[in-house]
Amino acid sequence: MSEGLRERKKRETRQRISDIAMWLFVTNGFDNVTVAEVARAADVSVNTVFNYFSTKEDLLFDRQGEVEDLPSRVVRERRPRESALQALRRDFLDALDSRHHRYGFHEGSDAFTRMVAESPSLNARIREMNAAREQALARTLADETNADPDDLTPAFAAAQICAVLHRLMTHAVQRMLAGEDLNAIAPDLRRQAERGFELLESGIGDYCAGPRSAPE
Amino acid sequence: MSEGLRERKKRETRQRISDIAMWLFVTNGFDNVTVAEVARAADVSVNTVFNYFSTKEDLLFDRQGEVEDLPSRVVRERRPRESALQALRRDFLDALDSRHHRYGFHEGSDAFTRMVAESPSLNARIREMNAAREQALARTLADETNADPDDLTPAFAAAQICAVLHRLMTHAVQRMLAGEDLNAIAPDLRRQAERGFELLESGIGDYCAGPRSAPE
DNA sequence: GATAAATTTTGCAGTGACACCAAATTTGGT
DNA sequence: ACCAAATTTGGTGTCACTGCAAAATTTATC
Structure with missing residues (x-):
């Protein structure tokens, strides 16, 4: 033994x-x-x-190590010929569809979610974990692309990706805290997620490019 | 009186x-x-x-209100026919060239920067301010585009933009703390900034899309 | 210019997270 | 049962921050 x-x-x-x-x-x-x-x-x-x-x-955040490594691992273990972004989108949507908790989707965790949302210090911790995720992902992207250590591209990409993931998760949380059922918001959530990844993929260059007052 | x-x-x-x-x-x-x-x-x-x-x-962070509103204001006051991203790039590069402190570029602030970087609680505060910036920018983008309140697009865009800005600022800080002079790193910083905005503009869809082991 | 009212400053007592240390307890090996 | 190592505990202290009631100070009033 x-x-x-x-x-x-x-x-x-x-x-x-x-x-x-x-x-x-x-x-x-x-x-x-x-x-x-x-x-x-x-x-x-x-x-x-x-x-x-x-x-x-x-x-509370005892097993934070795994959660911090999640996007990084998804990229590392992505399928052949799959881009980093494709892998992350797939994993995120899979988690959403299967109600897996790895991105915060889990029924009956209302009370827990509410508690976290209500505490400033826990919010700070969430942000900290997000920063760690970003850093881990940046390292992985740099590795995978054999990037020059002085090149910020992996860091930029990681930052953008984690920012969008964080937005999606926060949005889901907020709606669940507003009383909506996960099953009810899942379809919309999926649409929003696809939109988010689309923005990541194709950029926001032409976003908010119109005239400032009253579109023609 | x-x-x-x-x-x-x-x-x-x-x-x-x-x-x-x-x-x-x-x-x-x-x-x-x-x-x-x-x-x-x-x-x-x-x-x-x-x-x-x-x-x-x-x-320390007394006048944080202005700093939190900065990107939001830049977008609001952008020039006619200028996109949000173009305005932010212009403003950022202007600040870099003129060594304006609004994005953290300022010679002789080494000691201050070091102090902030060395304190965990101040780092937490920085992240908090970044989150506030993101939220303010998201609201502004939503206003400017007359977005549907249920559409996360402005939030996504704001998150991506603030993430990249934050990366740029953090990078500059780190190099200055490593002893490099602002004048020495400014050209490279400019290049990195242009790269960052380019990624925002055109997306990262084709980033990290190659085979995982050993590029051909 | 004395006095009352509003406001600022202060002292004091307390709480809660956390650090440090030495004493007491428990466990593993013999 | 005995010793050494690991674990637990109590005590003591620091520091950010709160709440309250008593000064001290400024302003308004007559």
Whole structure:
């Protein structure tokens, strides 16, 4: 056996703290629950909580590593002859159709979503994760294209892509928070996503090019 | 006279606190200076500091309103027959050429830049401001194009644009922090900026479309 | 120019996230 | 059972920030 009692207890304790924290945060709101309360509910000391999770936000975003690597991995594992953008569009639409949670689509996560949306510090964390995603994707794109390290093209592309993905995810969240059911908005969401990827693909050069007041 | 003694003193106090805080932060690092130290140096109580500035970060980003509205305003005030993207490119390159600080180009701001870059909380604030810029620009684009409120196109365009602008600014900052002189990097920066806007204009559809391993 | 009203400043007490450290507890190996 | 290593805990402290009530100051009133 590769796991002694020590390891198991550690894992269990960590899981217990994480679970209880999640429950408390979702039911009471992230900012209305103190770390001390989490500790008490989990029957450990505050120090123990901070032994496992270095910040209060980490109690929720524990597995952030995967999520930060997602677009990067999709590009890395794209099909032969598929462009980065094609791969990302495919993966995004697949996730939408199958209600996979990797881009935030998941029924019944209303309470969780609401909690995140309502907390400024968690919003900040979301933005941080998006920045990390962008950086990871930029590195991957640079690798895949054997780009000159001084060339910002991969960074630009990554930034644009992540920006659009972030918009799509945020939009879905907002509508779900407004009470709309995921199934109800999925078709429109799909249309919007296609539009977003189309803009990425063909550019926005001719967007907002008309005269400023009253179109003819 | 429209300004009594009370108003003048308020303005002076606020300015004094802000100036002293800036000085202390730049010379010692944002995270190495406490609000109490700022208060003592400005000869006021901690509470007075918080009377004027609601957070420690606000001691620096006071005039953030203008900066958040910048791209939005550029689009609003663009020349006749100019597209949103053309206006933004023109404004950005103008700022670069004239070393205007509105996009962060300014010689001698090394210490300030370094301080911001070194503080996690200030980085978070930068991201926040970027998000605000994006939102403002999205609203403006929606207005200018009389877009359907359910259409995400303006939001997508704003997100892409702000992402590229942010990349450009961050890149410039990083190189300046690496010790390069602004005059030395300006030509390359200009080239990168043109590349970035070109990508925005024409899209990244054919980017990273080749075979994954070893180009032929 | 004394006084009252409005406003600003201050002191004080408290909260909550988090750091640091030394003591106590638990576990693994013998 | 015993020792060393890892884990947990309590205590103590810092810092941003809040709320409140008592000064201090400016302005308006007579």
